[in-house]
Amino acid sequence: xxxxxxxxxxxxxxxxxxxxxxxxxxxxxxxxxxxxxxxxxxxxxxxxxxxxxxxxxxxxxxxxxxxxxxxxxxxxxxxxxxxxxxxxxxxxxxxxxxxxxxxxxxxxxxx
Amino acid sequence: xxxxxxxxxxxxxxxxxxxxxxxxxxxxxxxxxxxxxxxxxxxxxxxxxxxxxxxxxxxxxxxxxxxxxxxxxxxxxxxxxxxxxxxxxxxxxxxxxxxxxxxxxxxxxxxxxxxxxx
Numbered sequence: 001x002x003x004x005x006x007x008x009x010x011x012x013x014x015x016x017x018x019x020x021x022x023x024x025x026x027x028x029x030x031x032x033x034x035x036x037x038x039x040x041x042x043x044x045x046x047x048x049x050x051x052x053x054x055x056x057x058x059x060x061x062x063x064x065x066x067x068x069x070x071x072x073x074x075x076x077x078x079x080x081x082x083x084x085x086x087x088x089x090x091x092x093x094x095x096x097x098x099x100x101x102x103x104x105x106x107x108x109x110x111x
Numbered sequence: 112x113x114x115x116x117x118x119x120x121x122x123x124x125x126x127x128x129x130x131x132x133x134x135x136x137x138x139x140x141x142x143x144x145x146x147x148x149x150x151x152x153x154x155x156x157x158x159x160x161x162x163x164x165x166x167x168x169x170x171x172x173x174x175x176x177x178x179x180x181x182x183x184x185x186x187x188x189x190x191x192x193x194x195x196x197x198x199x200x201x202x203x204x205x206x207x208x209x210x211x212x213x214x215x216x217x218x219x220x221x222x223x224x225x226x227x228x229x
């Protein structure tokens with residue numbers, strides 16, 4: 001079964017970096033994923049696609065502070081030079097022809 | 112510029128059928144590879160995928176809700192319609208439509224809050 005696992009919460013200080021993790025279920029370690037950001041009281045926004053070999057493709061207008069990477073079944077979203085507006089929920093998403101799958105989301109608090 | 116916008120009732124009664132419309136612009140649902148799907152988010156909870164329709168009219172549904180969902184498209188009107196039968200208070204959520212070209216969701220609608228209450 002295709003499942004994505006995320007930690008419920010993360011925190012980091014203003015101006016520092018944070019790395020969020022999304023883990024693919026067993027047997028699916030080669031899948032690409034996408035990261036979506038949902039700021040408080042807003043709809044989600046596509047940030048980037050992260051491929052199994054580690055490359056990433058960002059959406060329109062996504063700042064360079066956001067980057068993606070991979071290791072095995074884990075997919076990462078790194079946000080550098082954290083700003084207050086980065087405080088949001090971050091969801092990973094994957095797909096196959098039959099479905100879309102979301103992780104449970106990580107709530108990022110910027111201290 | 113790609114945009115999607117959801118429309119439909121804000122309040123439905125238990126056991127009623129919900130019909131939501133996603134009206135989009137900036138792309139065509141007749142283009143190979145394109146898909147439009149529906150996702151919901153109960154208050155304070157995570158995103159949940161519901162249904163997906165592709166350019167070739169193939170349809171996919173969440174296994175847990177398959178029996179209650181129908182997704183259709185009207186390419187000439189640039190619309191995708193989702194119906195969900197037998198609504199229950201636990202179906203109270205913000206409902207989003209979203210577009211994919213080749214893989215992940217690329218664009219989201221702003222969402223519409225649907226409350227199920229008598």
